[in-house]
Amino acid sequence: MNSLLKKLRLLLSFYLSYSLVTILITLACAFTLYKASAFSSQPLKMLPAIVWIKVITTGIIFYYINNYQQKQFFYFQNLGLSKLFLWSCTIAFDLMLFFILLTLILN
């Protein structure tokens, strides 16, 4: 398997280790925005609060994994992936999913 595919697979494994919680939060935020757009004339007023909830919960997940599930990092480090690389790629992907979903709802 080429190294890029291998890296992507490792990133996916890391993301899956916390994705259940983060995807549920994304869906809850999207559902809140959907309801706001259905019942309110100015759903965009809700947007900053929803984005802050996502950012804060992402921070909590980051703290929890770094402090209570840090053993798994040695697996990825032994395969050449740093914590910084794992976090920056997976958080970027997660936030991208979040914003794509919110954009689809607003449109």
Next chain:
Amino acid sequence: MVHTLEADSITLDFGTRSILSSVYLQCETGKITGLLGRNGHGKSTLMNIIYGTLTAKSGTIRFDSNYTARVYQVPGLAVYLPQFNFTPKALTLKRVFEDFDVDFGEFEQRFPEFRGKYTNKVRTLSGGQARLTETYLLLKSPASFVLLDEPFTHLSPVMIEQVQELIMEAKKDKGILITDHMYRHIIDLSDTLYLLSNGKTHLIKDLSELDFLGYAKL
């Protein structure tokens, strides 16, 4: 060609407590370097500093005399077995062996108890089996140096003998830094032996020094 990995003048404090004080240690490919020390004297801390996952207050890590900031980020340089099992439990053995580019067939042949477990998840293994698997993967990986922190933990006497054989085989083309509380095994395996005591490393030339430095009565 012989490669060297050195930790030089490593100093680390936790608050007011000095853990490591101007520590020096050298590993070479083709040799096993043993690191002994009592609980809490900084063996794992030193290994983490060498590997690059912990930053020392001062000191340098050098590979072939060149400064290396984070050893684990240099492809093929080193791998590290921490004190605990580190493989994500949701992964299958198939996946883990693929990630490390190690042949499962050879592993299965050597350790028949793993026969039929290729598609099993890591969480189905016992603590000893998981430890053995991780140690095997790291010793068979293409890295030049392997840092082993308590590799004999959770292992039965038979498994310990098998791991010792693996380490001796791996030594042919790797440098190995090993620490464990089963000090007799470490003494038997090591070509070079250091004792970490009171924050400093002592190169052991005669085993009586272990007694003199208060580590063990041999």
